[in-house]
Amino acid sequence: MADFVLELKAITKTFPGVKALDNVQFQLKPGEIHALMGENGAGKSTFIKVITGVHPPNGGEMLLGGTRVDFKNPNEAKRAGIAAIYQHVTCYPDLSVTENIFMGHEKIHHGTKRIRWHAMHEEAQRLLTELGAGFDPKSQMGALSVAEQQIVEIAKALSMDAKVIIMDEPTAALTKRESEELYRIAEQLRDQGKSIIFISHRFEDMYRLASRVTVFRDSKYIGTWEVDEITNNDLIVAMVGREITQLFPKNVPRIGEELLRAEGLGRTGYFADISFKLHRGEIVGFTGLVGAGRTEVFQTIFGITAYDRGELYLKGEKVAIKDPLEAMKLGIGYLPEDRQKQGLVLDWEIGQNITLPTLDRFVTKGALDTDKEAAVAKTLAEKLNVKAKSIFDLVSSLSGGNQQKVVFAKLLTADLDILILDEPTKGVDVGAKSAIYDIIRGLADQGYGIIMVSSEMPEMLGMCDRITVMREGRITALLERAEATQEAILKASMASGGASG
Amino acid sequence: MEQRIVTNRRPFSWKSFLLQWEWMLVLIFIGINIMNMSLSEYYWSFDSLRDATMTFLDKAFIVLPMVLIIILGDIDISVASIVALASVIMADLYTMGVPMPLAMLICLAVGTLCGFVNGLLIVKFKELSAVIVTLSTMIIYRGIAYIILEDQAAGKFPDWFSFLGWGYVGPVPFILIVFAVFAAAFILLLHKTTFGRRVYAMGNNITASRFSGVQVDKIKLIVFTLAGFMAAVTALFLTSRMGSTRPNVATGYELDVIAMVVLGGISTAGGKGKMIGAILAVFLIGFLRYGLGLVNVPAQMLLIILGLLLIVAVMIPKIKLGKQGRI
DSSP: OOOEEEEEEEEEEEEEEEEEEEEEEEOOOOOOOEEEETTTSSSSSHHHHHHTTTEEEEEEEETTEEEEEOSSSSHHHHHEEEEOOOOOOOOOSBBHHHHHHTTOOOBBOTTOOOOOOOHHHHHHHHHHHHHTTSSOOSSBBBOOOOHHHHHHHHHHHTTTTSOOOOESSSTTTOOOHHHHHHHHHHHHHHHHTTTTEESSSHHHHHHHHSEEEEEEETTTEEEEEEEEGGGGHHHHHHHHOOOOOOSSSOOOOOOOSEEEEEEEEEEETTTEEEEEEETOOOOEEOOOOSSSHHHHHHHHHSSOOOOOOOEETTTTTEEOOOSSHHHHHHTTEEOSSSIIIIIIITTSEEEEHHHGGGGGGGTTEEEEEEHHHHHHHHHHHHHTTTSSSSTHHHHHHHHOOOOOHHHHHHHHSSOOOOEEEETTTTTHHHHHHHHHHHHHHHHHHOOOEEEEOOHHHHHHHHHHEEEEEEEEEEEEEEEGGOOOHHHHHHHHHHHHHHHOO | OOOOOBOOOOOHHHHHHOOOHHHHHHHHHHHHHHHHHHOOSSSOOOOHHHHHOOOOHHHHHHHHHHHHHHHOOOOOOOOOHHHHHHHHHHHHHTTTTTHHHHHHHHHHHHHHHHHHHHEEEEEEEESOHHHHHHHHHHHHHHHHHHHHTTTEEEOOOOOGGGGGHOOTTEEHHHHHHHHHHHHHHHHHHHHHHHHHHHHHHHOOOOHHHHHOOOOHHHHHHHHHHHHHHHHHHHHHHHHHHHHHEEETTTTTTTHHHHHHHHHHHHOSSSSOOOOHHHHHHHHHHHHHHHHHHHOOOOOHHHHHHHHHHHHHOOOOOOHHHHHTTOO
16 A cells, blocks of 8 residues: 555646746645645646646656556546536536436436436435535435535545545635535545545645645746644645735825715625724725625615615715715725626726726817726736736736736726725735735725625634624624624624534 | 836737637638638629628618617617607608608618617516517517508609618618618727726626726617617618518517627627627628528528537637636
8 A cells, every 4th residue: 555645746837828836846645635735826726737747747757556547538537536616616507416416427227228217316315424514415406505506526535435635725715614514524524544635725724624725836846745734824825925024014094084884785685784883094804704785875875776675875965876876976986706707807908897887087078088097907917016028918808816806996987975885805826815805905095985795713802893693684793993702703793693514 | 026017009919910700700701702712603793792781781780779689788679669660650740641762761760769678678677578578579569560550561662762771872872881881880889988987887796897987788778779770770771672561570680680690709708709790790600691691592401501600609718718717
């Protein structure tokens, strides 16, 4: 028996003009959960694609159980016992759970070639029970939550007798409770002798689960450590390549006049009794579990949907906002939660994206003045330090953090007083996160009133002057900076019974 | 590794300039003319080419707004029915004694109203796609035209009315002048105004457009209303050319128009394409028809050639993309 289930030596993968992996190594022990970390673009995804046979490497070798393997396609990797589970589950939403589990390796009657539905359902049920899932294998895949779909993917891996399971940012779309459930399953699999490669941006995931951690940076292997033996700071240095002295900027709020006041806002079926105040220069946080109604409240205030109860006051005057254009004219900007779907036109240039909300300003004699437009876009892109060759680069070519800076730039072209930032650092790596925190604090210092919606406890505590906690569409706590603690927020976001799973 | 924004100018490359689909259309257009010239000695004369444009330009008016609709990622298949309804109402009113100029204005108003109704239905009932809405109104508008005229012809318009379809200003056909004016207006609208930029934005990502303060419903409503108005313009010229009208006029125009737009390089997935491409496609198909008609190539053969051209038009951008996608 080899020491390692999976060992990769000196793997190099080049695409024309790009070295995506440069002499990278990796060792996976049997029955181990091994975290793989690195900033976006560090080469993690390419590495996974090499292991799963999507991209055959240009150099180096891969040993599975001590013998050399050369996968030419994903099917060979699957048959050899390697399975990958992705953050965005790649499933057939209209088919049943059973069909999804057995897709591509259905149980077939030897003589008649008929599909053995009964046996498949039974096997699926057995796998799901083993994983502690409560749903029926006959239910439709699309009707399940993301967390449940991931469990189905894990069941699929088990049904193919996978020895190595790769989880690519599985917790990114999960709530705290669902993440706990996933941790439990991962540990259960480990105890059964499976080996797991766990990719995540969350340090929490790594500390909770992994025994060892490997870090990649700029397509290179940086090192592997026992998790207990490396400090958080050293790990960040390994990932970023420089010391981030302080993740959150110093906070000296200068609170000014009242900008926005909500009184008893409600939308039937979504939220009720939402009252809060926002002042100039202040950052007010809204947190709570996913589904607590935070996004719904602020999309209503931005005019995407309508509220049916309560009143909204802007600088003391009552307003009714019918669409986003009016909200922006009144000085309210919104940075949406999903930057790819709601924030950007991915196939467009950086500059065109930046000016989309304020096109009317660049009109000379009825026509769009593209020189004027480019000048403004360039200034803003530089101000926010968007890393690109020019503002004519396509947004789709940028990393997540730089894409998010473009969405910020869109807000700065308008004359706004109030910025509503919905999960401003979602899917962004550590280095870019710190840059975005600086941007947000800078904007507050310039006199913007900022509402920050986030599920991430550390950034709530680090950034906000006040924190509002929501649960099931209602505000359950309003905490001043001094009294805000992780415990207090958790207590207010969980169900009143206190019990959670 | 700090990379800063360095250039202020849009990078220009001859390669991407020359690789545009519109150049391909120009080449095909030249090819068709050479082919036609070798097929028939009567083809290459100013008079006959000039007169040929008069026969195919009527539906070209609808091509212009259809470009906007397809860039939005939508489609309007009711345009031919709007032509019929507007034409029939104009003829019926004139027969009942309404003065012709007024009947013509009402024709334009009817078309505009039909387009507005399409737009309103599409905007108000988001769960219905534009295909379904305009399929329904296609049947309804045509149906109303049949109720009004009951499968008869109506006509006997005043003599001056035939000027629209047959008249010349100097050596240039009147219809060509009007088309040139509208074409210029639509090119400016799509490529030089904020409206056009917003149409492209919506075709690429309607959700992000909405979050960026683009009034998506308003723009959609305007675009579909424009299509109705331009269908009525077609009705004026078509009716003038034919001298009379029936409820079944312009049958199949919607497919011709959509084919011209797609051949012009406008992606049915939305968000991409240029107005000039569709205008080139109008002349390309028109001259191809005329040339092959001169040498008595059967109409069916012509359809096959058009079909092949369309497949090429749809495939070319995919081939280009495929190469880039491989990194």
